[in-house]
Amino acid sequence: MKRIKMYLMHFASILLALSLALISIYVISSPQTAIAAEAPASQKEIHQPQTACDGKLTASVLSYTNILSSDNISSENITEAIHEVPLTIEEETQLFTAIYTLGSQEDRFFTIQNYAVEDIHFSDESWAGYIIEFTTSQENGYAIFFYIENNYHLIELRFGTFSPYFGKDGMYIYPAIGYYIIKQNGQYYNAENMGAFTFTATEDPIFYAACGGDYRVPYTRTIPFRYSGLYEYAIPDFHCNYSTSLTSNTNPNNCANAAGVIMLNYWNKKYDNNILNLDASEMINGNMNDSAAIQYMNIFYDYMNTNWIFGTGGTLPDDCYNGFKRLIEEKGRTISIEKNLNFDNMMSQLSSGRPIFITSTDYYFTQSTSSPLPVPVDNTSLTINYYHYSGLANAHTFVAYGYSYYHLQFEDGSVQREELLKIADGWGNSRYFNYTISGVYSNAAVVVLPW
Numbered sequence: 020m021k022r023i024k025m026y027l028m029h030f031a032s033i034l035l036a037l038s039l040a041l042i043s044i045y046v047i048s049s050p051q052t053a054i055a056a057e058a059p060a061s062q063k064e065i066h067q068p069q070t071a072c073d074g075k076l077t078a079s080v081l082s083y084t085n086i087l088s089s090d091n092i093s094s095e096n097i098t099e100a101i102h103e104v105p106l107t108i109e110e111e112t113q114l115f116t117a118i119y120t121l122g123s124q125e126d127r128f129f130t131i132q133n134y135a136v137e138d139i140h141f142s143d144e145s146w147a148g149y150i151i152e153f154t155t156s157q158e159n160g161y162a163i164f165f166y167i168e169n170n171y172h173l174i175e176l177r178f179g180t181f182s183p184y185f186g187k188d189g190m191y192i193y194p195a196i197g198y199y200i201i202k203q204n205g206q207y208y209n210a211e212n213m214g215a216f217t218f219t220a221t222e223d224p225i226f227y228a229a230c231g232g233d234y235r236v237p238y239t240r241t242i243p244f245r246y247s248g249l250y251e252y253a254i255p256d257f258h259c260n261y262s263t264s265l266t267s268n269t270n271p272n273n274c275a276n277a278a279g280v281i282m283l284n285y286w287n288k289k290y291d292n293n294i295l296n297l298d299a300s301e302m303i304n305g306n307m308n309d310s311a312a313i314q315y316m317n318i319f320y321d322y323m324n325t326n327w328i329f330g331t332g333g334t335l336p337d338d339c340y341n342g343f344k345r346l347i348e349e350k351g352r353t354i355s356i357e358k359n360l361n362f363d364n365m366m367s368q369l370s371s372g373r374p375i376f377i378t379s380t381d382y383y384f385t386q387s388t389s390s391p392l393p394v395p396v397d398n399t400s401l402t403i404n405y406y407h408y409s410g411l412a413n414a415h416t417f418v419a420y421g422y423s424y425y426h427l428q429f430e431d432g433s434v435q436r437e438e439l440l441k442i443a444d445g446w447g448n449s450r451y452f453n454y455t456i457s458g459v460y461s462n463a464a465v466v467v468l469p470w
Contacts, residue, residue: 106136106149110171114151117173118162127178129155137184139163141224142194144202148174150191152181161185163193183210192218235406235413238383240456242402242437246428247395251441253421254372258284258306259443265312272326275334275416276319277445278376279343280312282418285374286347286467294350294467315346322346336378336461339416343376347467355466362438362454366422368464375419376465377442381409381458388448392423392439401425401437405453414460418443423451 106114115131122129134153141147148165161182163175174193182199184191187210189203199210200218207218261284263277287294288305301311319325323342325334334342340356347354360368365375383405385392395401408415421441428434438454 113171114149114162114164118153118176121173121176122178129157131155137191140190140192142192142221143224144190144192144220145224147193147224150182150184152185187213194218235408237386238405238407240383240403240405240453241400242427242435243400244395244427245430246397247401248426249392249395249423250426251392251421251423252366252370253441254285254369254374257374257420257443258288259449260447261312261443262447263445265309265316272333273316273320274445275323275339276316276325278416278418279319279323279339280307280315281443281445282343282374282376282465283315283346284312285420286465289372290467290469294347294352318346319343333414334416336376336416336463339376339378340463343465353468355468356463358461358463360462360464362422365419365440365462365464369419369422373464373466376416376463377419377440377452377459378414378416378461379457379459380414382415383407383453383457384444385451388450392451395425401427403453415445417445417452419452
């Protein structure tokens with residue numbers, strides 16, 4: 020087989036996908052009827068499994084060595100897979116075992132009743148592997164596998180829904196977690212809504228990844244208004260100085276690890292060092308010093324499953340939350356995590372002293388890291404200078420510890436709320452994140468409970 024080089028660009032925490040270990044549940048009734056009705060016969064060939072796999076089978080029964088692990092994969096040593104033969108019984112066993120095993124880890128025991136297999140392609144439009152749409156006895160789901168170094172690797176698994184590709188014609192291209200692209204008649208479309216999608220095929224297969232800050236565009240936002248008020252709150256004495264540079268790991272994409280350290284320091288300080296019980300030599304003014312921060316960043320690199328695919332990939336949001344929870348519970352504390360908050364929910368959480376993890380792929384950060392927000396003056400304009408980060412190469416995880424909003428009234432009597440969050444940006448600074456015009460993929464408020 021031809022040897023090719025796979026250039027891996029950085030992908031953060033989060034790019035719009037579910038963690039392999041945390042699977043969302045949205046039950047859809049009558050799954051067998053649904054797959055038959057939604058899949059045109061010309062597009063999907065429906066199969067029944069050739070093996071008698073039971074959902075309770077585990078890796079010890081049906082081996083799937085390295086399907087879920089990419090620790091030994093080198094970007095210099097990727098073998099181009101040559102399609103296209105139907106799944107053999109052995110391959111079916113491998114792939115279904117991976118699905119069953121992850122399901123059982125979430126106490127989900129089931130049997131795959133029907134499935135349909137389609138090709139999936141890398142960013143250079145070369146064949147990458149398979150997407151399997153399936154129905155179980157309870158619900159629908161899908162799994163995406165790449166075929167690398169003569170083995171299948173599970174990239175994404177989700178229960179409760181078919182994939183965005185399902186039932187659609189065209190070439191399925193999967194350049195990054197959460198980006199589902201279809202090529203039809205030479206044009207590219209977002210498979211989720213079939214809207215036109217700007218995409219250029221690469222010369223080599225790339226799986227995009229990032230930790231933010233790679234590309235930014237200055238942007239000035241100006242809003243004329245008649246009357247205004249500014250309302251602000253921030254958690255007092257919040258330490259923002261930890262940065263992605265505080266790590267001994269050679270791999271990048273560690274913004275979620277830095278966010279974890281920022282969050283950990285806050286709760287440890289709140290409880291007078293009774294979580295970590297650091298020595299005095301490991302602290303400065305009640306905060307972790309750089310040496311201690313490096314230690315815990317490296318722990319989070321492991322616990323958060325950072326760079327989980329091909330030695331890159333950053334950190335998926337759910338892995339960030341679960342990795343933080345794991346460390347806190349190992350310290351004997353109880354933790355509560357509330358996800359997917361709107362701005363009003365965030366204000367409530369922050370006012371209660373609960374910082375928030377945020378992951379975004381399209382965000383506006385204020386250029387200044389020291390200047391306060393401008394105080395509005397009636398019959399003028401609100402003007403704030405931002406850096407705009409967007410695209411696959413800029414996904415980023417950071418921590419919000421305060422909020423601000425402008426209540427703007429215009430000449431015609433209409434009103435608008437300009438919403439911002441005060442954040443520790445993960446690069447050692449405090450600044451503001453414009454919630455109104457940014458996109459938030461995932462967020463989670465964290466509460467470490469007292470004894």
